[in-house]
Amino acid sequence: MVDFNTYRTSGWKRAGYVAVLYVLLALMFTGLGMLLAPPSAEVGGTRPGATIPDHLLELGAFGLILGAGSMVIYGREGLPLVFLTPALTVSLDIDHIPAYLGYAETIRPAHSLVFALAALAVTAITIKAVDMELVVASAFMGHMAVDTGLFAPFSPLTFQYFQLDPYRPVFALGAVICAVAAGVVFRMRRSELDSGGGRRIG
Numbered sequence: 001m002v003d004f005n006t007y008r009t010s011g012w013k014r015a016g017y018v019a020v021l022y023v024l025l026a027l028m029f030t031g032l033g034m035l036l037a038p039p040s041a042e043v044g045g046t047r048p049g050a051t052i053p054d055h056l057l058e059l060g061a062f063g064l065i066l067g068a069g070s071m072v073i074y075g076r077e078g079l080p081l082v083f084l085t086p087a088l089t090v091s092l093d094i095d096h097i098p099a100y101l102g103y104a105e106t107i108r109p110a111h112s113l114v115f116a117l118a119a120l121a122v123t124a125i126t127i128k129a130v131d132m133e134l135v136v137a138s139a140f141m142g143h144m145a146v147d148t149g150l151f152a153p154f155s156p157l158t159f160q161y162f163q164l165d166p167y168r169p170v171f172a173l174g175a176v177i178c179a180v181a182a183g184v185v186f187r188m189r190r191s192e193l194d195s196g197g198g199r200r201i202g
């Protein structure tokens with residue numbers, strides 16, 4: 001078992017673990033949405049096929065900017081974030097898969113504040129690294145900042161839909177703040193560890 005509860009663990013291992021966790025949780029919320037939603041809420045349609053690559057590219061591009069923003073502060077060891085943040089940003093759309101396969105589902109079952117809290121809680125409990133939680137928060141908000149249209153913020157508890165558009169600037173700001181904060185937290189923890197180690201040796 002890899003011990004993720006340390007800032008000395010390889011950034012790639014931590015990034016890989018967070019990505020797997022995030023995708024599994026998004027799939028779980030997709031399943032919960034299909035199980036719990038009343039048929040009246042199952043109105044999730046598909047986006048015209050031609051616009052999908054553009055949208056995923058937009059999501060990936062914003063994720064890349066956020067990841068790069070963290071890395072500027074992390075330094076060289078932050079390279080995994082240049083991959084992790086866009087990967088998380090894009091992978092939230094995995095909740096559209098049932099609609100593409102022709103199944104009735106709610107609109108964006110994992111684009112939910114409940115999902116975001118669950119992802120943060122699971123990351124916090126298993127990794128206990130605040131910088132990774134901030135990356136998860138940044139990627140989620142980054143995705144919401146790029147999307148438009150309807151979402152159910154409390155899915156799968158209730159499936160009442162709201163317009164996402166008025167909240168997009170708030171999500172964008174939150175995404176940038178969390179990306180920068182992730183870098184700051186990591187640097188602080190690393191320098192604490194380094195100075196602690198130095199005292200033990202000296």
Ligand SMILES: [Zn+2]
Pocket residue numbers: 092093108111143147
């Ligand atoms: Zn989306």
